[in-house]
Amino acid sequence: MALTDSVRSGMTTATPHAQTATRRPGRHRLTRRALPYLLSLPALLVCIGILIPFFTAVYYSMMRFRLNLPMMKGFIWFDNYISFLSDAAFWNTMSISLLYAFVTVTGELILGLGIALLLVRPTRINNAVSIMLLLPLMTAPALAALMWKLMTNPNFGILSYLVGLLGFTDFRWASDPSTALLTVVLVDVWVYTPFIMILLLAGLRSLPKQPFEAAALDGVPRSFVFFRITLPMLMPYIITASLFRLLDSIQQFDIVYSMTQGGPGDTLMVFQVQSYLEFFQYTNVGRSAALLIVLWAITYALSNLFIKHWLKLRERAHGPA
Amino acid sequence: MNQTSTLERIIRGVLIALVLVFFLFPIFWILLMSFQNNDQILRIPPSLFFEPTLQNYLALLTGRLETTAGNLDIAFMRNLGNSLLLSTCSVLLSLALGVPAAYAFARYKFRLGENIAFTLLSFRFAPPLLVLLPLSLFFKHLHLTDTYIGLIWVYQLICLPLILWIVRGYFEDISPDIEHAYRISGHGWWKTFRKIAIPLARPGIAAAGLLAFIFAWNNFIFALILASASKQPVTVGALAFVTASGIQYGQIAAAIVLSVTPTLLLALYAQRYLVEGLSLGAVKG
Numbered sequence: 001m002a003l004t005d006s007v008r009s010g011m012t013t014a015t016p017h018a019q020t021a022t023r024r025p026g027r028h029r030l031t032r033r034a035l036p037y038l039l040s041l042p043a044l045l046v047c048i049g050i051l052i053p054f055f056t057a058v059y060y061s062m063m064r065f066r067l068n069l070p071m072m073k074g075f076i077w078f079d080n081y082i083s084f085l086s087d088a089a090f091w092n093t094m095s096i097s098l099l100y101a102f103v104t105v106t107g108e109l110i111l112g113l114g115i116a117l118l119l120v121r122p123t124r125i126n127n128a129v130s131i132m133l134l135l136p137l138m139t140a141p142a143l144a145a146l147m148w149k150l151m152t153n154p155n156f157g158i159l160s161y162l163v164g165l166l167g168f169t170d171f172r173w174a175s176d177p178s179t180a181l182l183t184v185v186l187v188d189v190w191v192y193t194p195f196i197m198i199l200l201l202a203g204l205r206s207l208p209k210q211p212f213e214a215a216a217l218d219g220v221p222r223s224f225v226f227f228r229i230t231l232p233m234l235m236p237y238i239i240t241a242s243l244f245r246l247l248d249s250i251q252q253f254d255i256v257y258s259m260t261q262g263g264p265g266d267t268l269m270v271f272q273v274q275s276y277l278e279f280f281q282y283t284n285v286g287r288s289a290a291l292l293i294v295l296w297a298i299t300y301a302l303s304n305l306f307i308k309h310w311l312k313l314r315e316r317a318h319g320p321a
Numbered sequence: 322m323n324q325t326s327t328l329e330r331i332i333r334g335v336l337i338a339l340v341l342v343f344f345l346f347p348i349f350w351i352l353l354m355s356f357q358n359n360d361q362i363l364r365i366p367p368s369l370f371f372e373p374t375l376q377n378y379l380a381l382l383t384g385r386l387e388t389t390a391g392n393l394d395i396a397f398m399r400n401l402g403n404s405l406l407l408s409t410c411s412v413l414l415s416l417a418l419g420v421p422a423a424y425a426f427a428r429y430k431f432r433l434g435e436n437i438a439f440t441l442l443s444f445r446f447a448p449p450l451l452v453l454l455p456l457s458l459f460f461k462h463l464h465l466t467d468t469y470i471g472l473i474w475v476y477q478l479i480c481l482p483l484i485l486w487i488v489r490g491y492f493e494d495i496s497p498d499i500e501h502a503y504r505i506s507g508h509g510w511w512k513t514f515r516k517i518a519i520p521l522a523r524p525g526i527a528a529a530g531l532l533a534f535i536f537a538w539n540n541f542i543f544a545l546i547l548a549s550a551s552k553q554p555v556t557v558g559a560l561a562f563v564t565a566s567g568i569q570y571g572q573i574a575a576a577i578v579l580s581v582t583p584t585l586l587l588a589l590y591a592q593r594y595l596v597e598g599l600s601l602g603a604v605k606g
Contacts, residue, residue: 035510039425040437042418043485046477047440053455054447060455115340118333129337131592136344137599138588139581140539142556146563146577147351150570156363158350190344195599247446254541258560272450272542279454292451303446307439 060289067283080290089266089274093291097270100181101250104188109242111189112196120204130201137194145258148187149174174260177267184268187255196241203237204230243306247299271295354574362570377575386569395566397576399551400558404580407554408537410473412530415480420526423485424518427492441482452478453546460547467549475547479540480533487532487598491525492518528594535584555580
């Protein structure tokens with residue numbers, strides 16, 4: 001006890017960093033000044049490494065640039081973007097990406113919140129269950145899509161067999177345009193619901209006990225407790241989790257590409273799949289880059305929202321920077 | 322909250338069971354499939370009881386697939402080796418680059434530091450193809466297309482932000498006073514960093530490293546675009562394998578099982594740290 005006390009008092013009275021620094025001679029002060037820059041140099045280089053291809057992509061997006069027709073290469077300002085406005089394929093990509101993101105995040109949020117509420121009491125069984133639920137999340141999404149592809153195979157897939165028992169004898173999952181979206185959303189929900197669940201579970205367990213005890217004493221109905229106490233207090237966690245998911249979901253590639261490569265037809269041509277095909281199949285670099293810049297603009301707006309919100313949370317946890 | 326009725330407890334139990342079935346059944350079913358031959362897989366109705374066979378795994382291990390149409394060479398073990406090599410090297414490099422930078426971000430307030438940290442964080446949310454497609458053209462010029470080095474370098478985009486943000490959080494939670502005391506007694510900066518700061522942050526560094534490993538292993542899009550056939554990891558290799566082997570469903574299932582087992586085991590081992598790591602510390606669990 002005495003030891004920890006002395007450590008703790010030592011912590012509060014110790015000299016701050018800056019003072020120890022000024023006591024050192026000049027040469028040390030110089031290295032001190034340079035030290036943080038030296039330490040973060042590698043991270044800086046990686047940043048530059050990312051920024052160069054990024055600016056190249058911006059440049060490409062303003063070019064007529066097809067790998068198979070190098071002679072036609074030329075700067076055309078915003079023509080690629082302008083052509084999107086009247087392009088049905090572009091609007092299909094836009095609406096399917098937004099629909100995909102909205103459906104997956106809504107489904108995962110409702111399911112994740114439900115499961116977190118089921119598991120909120122930290123009993124041994126509940127903790128074991130929440131650990132088991134990490135497994136889908138840690139499965140590579142590309143491989144998860146292959147697993148579901150095997151299970152929905154029309155010849156032997158267990159799921160095809162089970163829905164057959166329910167009377168849907170010709171249910172063709174991802175290869176039917178009317179059920180393809182449902183199938184990939186199902187895989188997305190399988191992989192990512194646990195992400196929302198563990199974040200919300202951590203949130204629920206960190207809520208203060210007093211409001212709930214007071215409500216129980218007063219005999220307040222449980223629906224009231226949920227909507228007026230639990231949900232508002234949990235809101236920061238819900239927003240963090242769903243923004244995180246929204247940013248990833250609108251860029252979904254792995255699951256859609258492994259499962260259907262954007263098909264059947266163009267039913268699942270989400271942004272990244274479309275620009276991948278634009279680049280490698282049609283070798284149209286300019287159009288592919290322009291599509292990605294549009295996607296980036298959407299995610300940038302969303303992620304700014306996210307980072308601002310997240311900084312506020314961080315400040316609350318650590319004190320102002 | 323304490324006087325829950327029996328009925329409620331039963332409903333909760335049933336719901337939890339349903340949740341477990343939905344999330345674990347696919348893994349369980351693929352595991353079963355990997356021990357079946359094609360006749361057993363194609364049997365209708367499907368059955369839980371069958372004579373298990375190891376021939377799928379043997380075919381993958383030996384790299385020879387005997388089909389009715391002839392023999393097929395499969396390089397799946399090579400994919401597995403590639404995954405191991407790429408993920409391990411990427412994480413080690415990331416730790417070497419990221420831990421000192423995380424320390425600098427946590428201990429010194431400097432403008433450039435915040436800017437770097439935010440550029441990296443905002444690129445965590447940028448569409449990966451935006452960087453990858455131009456890179457695929459650069460790689461041809463730089464002759465990096467058929468190398469591990471190029472991939473390991475690009476994998477830093479996955480590992481480094483993760484390590485920076487998690488380890489930074491750990492350094493911030495450790496009081497700097499112990500380091501000050503050590504320095505006042507005459508030790509240099511480097512020695513303080515090595516003997517005091519790193520050991521104290523070790524759990525955070527380990528957690529970040531494990532998580533970065535899982536993410537590198539699970540990545541698909543980076544290698545799909547930048548890796549040549551001989552350098553592909555399992556995520557890309559498995560898809561190519563499905564296309565090539567056609568109807569060898571048992572081998573496909575076995576390949577999937579071999580590909581996901583390492584990350585699932587690591588996840589169970591490191592589960593305590595996953596909550597914090599996954600949210601980049603946004604939710605302190």
